[in-house]
Amino acid sequence: MEFLGFTIDVAALTSNTLSILFNIALAILVFVVGRWLAKKLVTFAHGIMVRSHLEVTAANFLSRMLYGILLVVVTLAALSKVGVQTTSVVAILGGTAVAVGLALKDQLSNFAAGIMIVTFRPFVRGDYVQISSYTGTVAEITLVNTHLTTINNHDIIIPNSDITTSAVVNYTALPNRRVDITIGVGYDANIKTAKELILKLAKEHPASFSDPEPIARVTNLGDNSVDLTLNVWTTNDDWWSMQCDLLEQFKNVFDDEKIDIPFPQRSVHIKGLDQMINNMDQSQKIPMSKN
Numbered sequence: 001m002e003f004l005g006f007t008i009d010v011a012a013l014t015s016n017t018l019s020i021l022f023n024i025a026l027a028i029l030v031f032v033v034g035r036w037l038a039k040k041l042v043t044f045a046h047g048i049m050v051r052s053h054l055e056v057t058a059a060n061f062l063s064r065m066l067y068g069i070l071l072v073v074v075t076l077a078a079l080s081k082v083g084v085q086t087t088s089v090v091a092i093l094g095g096t097a098v099a100v101g102l103a104l105k106d107q108l109s110n111f112a113a114g115i116m117i118v119t120f121r122p123f124v125r126g127d128y129v130q131i132s133s134y135t136g137t138v139a140e141i142t143l144v145n146t147h148l149t150t151i152n153n154h155d156i157i158i159p160n161s162d163i164t165t166s167a168v169v170n171y172t173a174l175p176n177r178r179v180d181i182t183i184g185v186g187y188d189a190n191i192k193t194a195k196e197l198i199l200k201l202a203k204e205h206p207a208s209f210s211d212p213e214p215i216a217r218v219t220n221l222g223d224n225s226v227d228l229t230l231n232v233w234t235t236n237d238d239w240w241s242m243q244c245d246l247l248e249q250f251k252n253v254f255d256d257e258k259i260d261i262p263f264p265q266r267s268v269h270i271k272g273l274d275q276m277i278n279n280m281d282q283s284q285k286i287p288m289s290k291n
Contacts, residue, residue, distance in 0.1 A: 020082075027081035034074030042067045054118065061143055113160035114143035123170050128236075130169040131158055176209070177239045179232050183250055184225030186260035191218060191226060194259055198230050201249045207238035224262045 042063050049059040118141060123129050127138045129148070134156050136148035146163060148156040171177065185194050195216045202214040212233055220227035234242050254261055 023082050027078040030081055031074055031078040034077060035071065038067055038070035038074060041070065109161045110144045110159050113164040114141070114145075116164055117141060117146070117160055118143070122168050123173070127173065128171045130171070131163055132166045134158065172236045175236060176233055177236050179230070179234060179239060179243045179246070181230045181232075181243065181246055181250070182219065182227050183230075183247075184222060184227050184261060185254070186262045187226060189226070189259045191228070193257065194228060194254070197253050197257065197259075198228065198246075198250055201246060201253065202230055202232045205232075205242055205245060207234045207242045209233040224264050 045066060046059055046063040049062065050056070117123075123138050125138050125141060129135070129138060131146075131148070134148055134150075136150040136154075136156055138146065139149045139155070140147040143160070145160055146158050148158065150156060181198075183198070185191070199214055199216050202208055202216075203210070208214060209232070214230060214232035216228055216230045218226060219229040230246070232242075232246075251261070
Protein backbone atom coordinates (compact mmCIF):
# COMPACT_ATOMS: atom_id res chain seq x y z
CA MET A 1 0.00 0.00 0.00
CA GLU A 2 1.29 3.42 -1.04
CA PHE A 3 0.42 6.71 0.69
CA LEU A 4 1.82 10.06 -0.54
CA GLY A 5 4.58 8.25 -2.28
CA PHE A 6 5.50 6.11 0.70
CA THR A 7 5.08 2.38 0.77
CA ILE A 8 3.26 1.24 3.90
CA ASP A 9 3.37 -2.34 5.07
CA VAL A 10 -0.14 -2.73 6.43
CA ALA A 11 0.56 -6.14 7.94
CA ALA A 12 3.63 -4.90 9.83
CA LEU A 13 1.78 -1.75 10.93
CA THR A 14 -1.14 -3.79 12.14
CA SER A 15 1.16 -6.18 13.96
CA ASN A 16 3.12 -3.36 15.63
CA THR A 17 -0.08 -1.56 16.63
CA LEU A 18 -1.51 -4.68 18.15
CA SER A 19 1.78 -5.31 19.94
CA ILE A 20 1.82 -1.79 21.37
CA LEU A 21 -1.81 -1.99 22.42
CA PHE A 22 -1.16 -5.37 24.01
CA ASN A 23 1.82 -4.01 25.92
CA ILE A 24 -0.16 -1.00 27.09
CA ALA A 25 -3.01 -3.22 28.25
CA LEU A 26 -0.53 -5.52 29.98
CA ALA A 27 1.11 -2.53 31.68
CA ILE A 28 -2.28 -1.28 32.90
CA LEU A 29 -3.14 -4.76 34.15
CA VAL A 30 0.20 -5.05 35.97
CA PHE A 31 -0.32 -1.63 37.59
CA VAL A 32 -3.91 -2.31 38.68
CA VAL A 33 -3.25 -5.80 40.01
CA GLY A 34 0.06 -4.72 41.59
CA ARG A 35 -1.58 -1.79 43.38
CA TRP A 36 -4.36 -4.05 44.64
CA LEU A 37 -1.83 -6.55 45.96
CA ALA A 38 0.20 -3.71 47.53
CA LYS A 39 -2.88 -2.47 49.42
CA LYS A 40 -3.63 -5.98 50.66
CA LEU A 41 -0.04 -6.48 51.80
CA VAL A 42 0.06 -3.11 53.57
CA THR A 43 -3.24 -3.83 55.32
CA PHE A 44 -1.89 -7.19 56.48
CA ALA A 45 1.38 -5.65 57.69
CA HIS A 46 -0.50 -2.87 59.51
CA GLY A 47 -2.62 -5.44 61.33
CA ILE A 48 0.50 -7.29 62.46
CA MET A 49 2.07 -4.07 63.75
CA VAL A 50 -1.07 -3.10 65.67
CA ARG A 51 -1.40 -6.57 67.20
CA SER A 52 2.24 -6.38 68.30
CA HIS A 53 1.31 -3.22 70.29
CA LEU A 54 3.36 -0.89 68.12
CA GLU A 55 2.45 2.77 68.59
CA VAL A 56 -0.41 3.75 66.25
CA THR A 57 1.54 6.72 64.86
CA ALA A 58 4.48 4.50 63.92
CA ALA A 59 2.24 1.78 62.48
CA ASN A 60 0.42 4.26 60.24
CA PHE A 61 3.63 5.89 59.06
CA LEU A 62 5.38 2.60 58.34
CA SER A 63 2.31 1.38 56.47
CA ARG A 64 2.26 4.48 54.27
CA MET A 65 6.01 4.19 53.64
CA LEU A 66 5.65 0.51 52.69
CA TYR A 67 2.78 1.33 50.35
CA GLY A 68 4.86 4.05 48.68
CA ILE A 69 7.78 1.68 48.11
CA LEU A 70 5.50 -1.02 46.69
CA LEU A 71 3.75 1.50 44.46
CA VAL A 72 7.11 2.61 43.01
CA VAL A 73 8.01 -1.03 42.31
CA VAL A 74 4.65 -1.68 40.64
CA THR A 75 4.96 1.47 38.51
CA LEU A 76 8.45 0.49 37.34
CA ALA A 77 7.20 -2.98 36.47
CA ALA A 78 4.32 -1.49 34.46
CA LEU A 79 6.62 0.93 32.61
CA SER A 80 8.96 -1.89 31.65
CA LYS A 81 6.05 -3.57 29.82
CA VAL A 82 5.77 -0.65 27.41
CA GLY A 83 9.49 -0.56 26.68
CA VAL A 84 10.60 2.18 29.09
CA GLN A 85 14.18 1.71 30.27
CA THR A 86 13.67 1.60 34.04
CA THR A 87 17.39 1.62 34.81
CA SER A 88 17.64 5.36 34.17
CA VAL A 89 14.47 5.97 36.21
CA VAL A 90 15.90 4.03 39.16
CA ALA A 91 19.15 6.02 38.92
CA ILE A 92 17.24 9.31 38.98
CA LEU A 93 15.17 8.19 41.96
CA GLY A 94 18.33 7.08 43.79
CA GLY A 95 20.04 10.43 43.19
CA THR A 96 16.94 12.28 44.34
CA ALA A 97 16.77 10.18 47.51
CA VAL A 98 20.43 10.92 48.32
CA ALA A 99 19.91 14.66 47.80
CA VAL A 100 16.80 14.71 49.97
CA GLY A 101 18.58 12.66 52.63
CA LEU A 102 21.49 15.11 52.81
CA ALA A 103 19.13 18.09 52.99
CA LEU A 104 17.02 16.54 55.74
CA LYS A 105 19.68 14.67 57.68
CA ASP A 106 18.63 16.21 61.03
CA GLN A 107 14.98 15.35 60.46
CA LEU A 108 15.94 11.84 59.37
CA SER A 109 17.93 11.49 62.59
CA ASN A 110 14.86 12.52 64.56
CA PHE A 111 12.76 10.13 62.49
CA ALA A 112 15.10 7.19 63.19
CA ALA A 113 15.07 8.07 66.88
CA GLY A 114 11.27 8.23 66.80
CA ILE A 115 11.13 4.72 65.34
CA MET A 116 13.36 3.50 68.20
CA ILE A 117 11.18 5.23 70.82
CA VAL A 118 7.88 3.80 69.56
CA THR A 119 9.47 0.38 69.06
CA PHE A 120 11.32 -0.05 72.36
CA ARG A 121 8.85 2.15 74.31
CA PRO A 122 10.95 3.63 77.14
CA PHE A 123 7.80 5.63 77.87
CA VAL A 124 4.28 5.88 76.52
CA ARG A 125 1.65 8.57 76.39
CA GLY A 126 0.55 9.54 79.91
CA ASP A 127 3.82 8.65 81.66
CA TYR A 128 5.44 11.20 83.97
CA VAL A 129 9.07 11.44 82.91
CA GLN A 130 12.24 13.46 83.23
CA ILE A 131 14.22 13.93 80.03
CA SER A 132 17.47 15.79 80.52
CA SER A 133 16.40 18.85 82.55
CA TYR A 134 12.73 18.72 81.51
CA THR A 135 10.01 17.07 83.58
CA GLY A 136 6.40 16.52 82.61
CA THR A 137 3.69 14.17 81.38
CA VAL A 138 4.10 12.68 77.91
CA ALA A 139 1.29 14.24 75.87
CA GLU A 140 2.21 13.06 72.36
CA ILE A 141 4.90 11.01 70.64
CA THR A 142 5.46 11.71 66.97
CA LEU A 143 8.13 10.35 64.67
CA VAL A 144 10.05 13.65 64.84
CA ASN A 145 9.58 15.00 68.36
CA THR A 146 7.93 14.31 71.71
CA HIS A 147 5.60 16.68 73.60
CA LEU A 148 5.73 17.00 77.40
CA THR A 149 3.13 18.86 79.44
CA THR A 150 4.51 20.35 82.66
CA ILE A 151 2.55 20.66 85.90
CA ASN A 152 1.99 24.36 85.15
CA ASN A 153 0.61 23.46 81.69
CA HIS A 154 3.59 24.34 79.54
CA ASP A 155 4.12 22.38 76.32
CA ILE A 156 7.75 21.27 75.89
CA ILE A 157 8.75 19.94 72.47
CA ILE A 158 11.88 17.77 72.50
CA PRO A 159 13.50 16.40 69.30
CA ASN A 160 13.56 12.62 69.38
CA SER A 161 17.29 12.48 68.60
CA ASP A 162 17.96 14.38 71.85
CA ILE A 163 15.90 11.85 73.80
CA THR A 164 17.84 8.82 72.56
CA THR A 165 21.12 10.43 73.65
CA SER A 166 19.89 11.55 77.09
CA ALA A 167 19.06 9.78 80.33
CA VAL A 168 15.31 9.25 80.72
CA VAL A 169 13.70 8.84 84.15
CA ASN A 170 10.23 7.29 83.94
CA TYR A 171 8.52 7.89 87.27
CA THR A 172 5.34 6.02 86.37
CA ALA A 173 6.74 2.97 84.58
CA LEU A 174 6.06 0.84 87.66
CA PRO A 175 2.73 0.81 89.53
CA ASN A 176 4.13 1.65 92.98
CA ARG A 177 6.39 4.42 94.21
CA ARG A 178 8.15 5.27 97.46
CA VAL A 179 7.61 8.54 99.31
CA ASP A 180 10.81 9.86 100.93
CA ILE A 181 10.33 12.66 103.46
CA THR A 182 13.21 14.17 105.41
CA ILE A 183 12.39 16.36 108.40
CA GLY A 184 14.78 17.92 110.90
CA VAL A 185 14.26 18.14 114.68
CA GLY A 186 16.26 20.00 117.30
CA TYR A 187 19.18 18.39 119.09
CA ASP A 188 17.32 18.67 122.39
CA ALA A 189 14.29 16.74 121.01
CA ASN A 190 13.50 13.14 121.92
CA ILE A 191 14.48 11.26 118.76
CA LYS A 192 12.59 8.12 119.72
CA THR A 193 9.35 10.04 120.25
CA ALA A 194 9.74 11.90 116.96
CA LYS A 195 10.28 8.65 115.03
CA GLU A 196 7.26 7.03 116.69
CA LEU A 197 5.05 9.99 115.78
CA ILE A 198 5.93 10.07 112.08
CA LEU A 199 5.72 6.27 111.79
CA LYS A 200 2.28 6.29 113.41
CA LEU A 201 1.00 8.92 110.97
CA ALA A 202 2.49 7.08 107.99
CA LYS A 203 0.93 3.75 108.96
CA GLU A 204 -2.47 5.35 109.58
CA HIS A 205 -2.58 7.06 106.20
CA PRO A 206 -5.14 5.23 103.99
CA ALA A 207 -2.87 5.26 100.94
CA SER A 208 0.24 3.79 102.57
CA PHE A 209 1.32 0.16 102.13
CA SER A 210 1.83 -2.18 105.07
CA ASP A 211 4.12 -4.39 102.98
CA PRO A 212 6.77 -3.13 102.81
CA GLU A 213 6.00 -1.30 106.01
CA PRO A 214 7.05 2.32 106.60
CA ILE A 215 10.44 2.90 108.22
CA ALA A 216 12.07 5.97 109.76
CA ARG A 217 15.79 6.43 110.36
CA VAL A 218 18.22 9.12 111.47
CA THR A 219 20.01 10.01 108.23
CA ASN A 220 22.07 13.06 109.16
CA LEU A 221 23.43 15.03 112.08
CA GLY A 222 23.34 18.48 110.57
CA ASP A 223 24.61 21.85 111.72
CA ASN A 224 21.25 22.82 113.18
CA SER A 225 19.13 19.66 113.30
CA VAL A 226 18.92 15.90 113.50
CA ASP A 227 17.44 14.75 110.20
CA LEU A 228 14.88 11.94 110.20
CA THR A 229 13.93 10.29 106.88
CA LEU A 230 10.66 8.43 106.40
CA ASN A 231 10.27 5.83 103.64
CA VAL A 232 6.72 4.75 102.88
CA TRP A 233 5.32 3.03 99.77
CA THR A 234 2.13 3.86 97.90
CA THR A 235 0.71 3.80 94.37
CA ASN A 236 1.79 6.24 91.68
CA ASP A 237 -1.65 7.84 91.72
CA ASP A 238 -1.47 8.58 95.47
CA TRP A 239 2.21 9.54 95.66
CA TRP A 240 1.87 13.32 95.49
CA SER A 241 -1.24 13.64 97.66
CA MET A 242 0.15 11.37 100.39
CA GLN A 243 3.43 13.27 100.53
CA CYS A 244 1.60 16.57 100.97
CA ASP A 245 -0.73 15.08 103.61
CA LEU A 246 2.12 13.66 105.67
CA LEU A 247 4.14 16.88 105.59
CA GLU A 248 1.17 18.82 106.96
CA GLN A 249 0.46 16.18 109.61
CA PHE A 250 4.11 16.10 110.74
CA LYS A 251 4.11 19.86 111.26
CA ASN A 252 0.88 19.75 113.27
CA VAL A 253 1.88 16.83 115.51
CA PHE A 254 5.34 18.30 116.19
CA ASP A 255 3.72 21.56 117.21
CA ASP A 256 1.36 19.70 119.54
CA GLU A 257 4.19 17.69 121.10
CA LYS A 258 6.48 20.76 121.39
CA ILE A 259 9.09 19.19 119.12
CA ASP A 260 11.13 21.94 117.55
CA ILE A 261 11.78 22.02 113.79
CA PRO A 262 14.84 24.31 113.74
CA PHE A 263 15.72 26.74 111.03
CA PRO A 264 19.31 27.44 109.93
CA GLN A 265 21.23 29.68 112.32
CA ARG A 266 24.65 31.25 111.99
CA SER A 267 26.92 33.06 114.44
CA VAL A 268 28.88 35.82 112.73
CA HIS A 269 32.21 36.95 114.24
CA ILE A 270 33.76 40.17 112.88
CA LYS A 271 37.48 40.40 113.46
CA GLY A 272 38.47 43.69 115.11
CA LEU A 273 34.90 44.62 116.07
CA ASP A 274 35.81 45.23 119.74
CA GLN A 275 38.64 47.57 118.79
CA MET A 276 36.33 49.43 116.44
CA ILE A 277 33.75 49.93 119.21
CA ASN A 278 36.45 51.19 121.62
CA ASN A 279 37.70 53.70 119.08
CA MET A 280 34.16 54.96 118.53
CA ASP A 281 33.62 55.36 122.29
CA GLN A 282 36.88 57.28 122.71
CA SER A 283 36.07 59.58 119.82
CA GLN A 284 32.77 60.45 121.47
CA LYS A 285 34.52 61.35 124.77
CA ILE A 286 36.95 63.84 123.18
CA PRO A 287 35.47 67.36 123.61
CA MET A 288 35.10 69.39 120.47
CA SER A 289 37.22 72.56 120.35
CA LYS A 290 35.41 75.90 120.27
CA ASN A 291 36.53 78.65 118.00
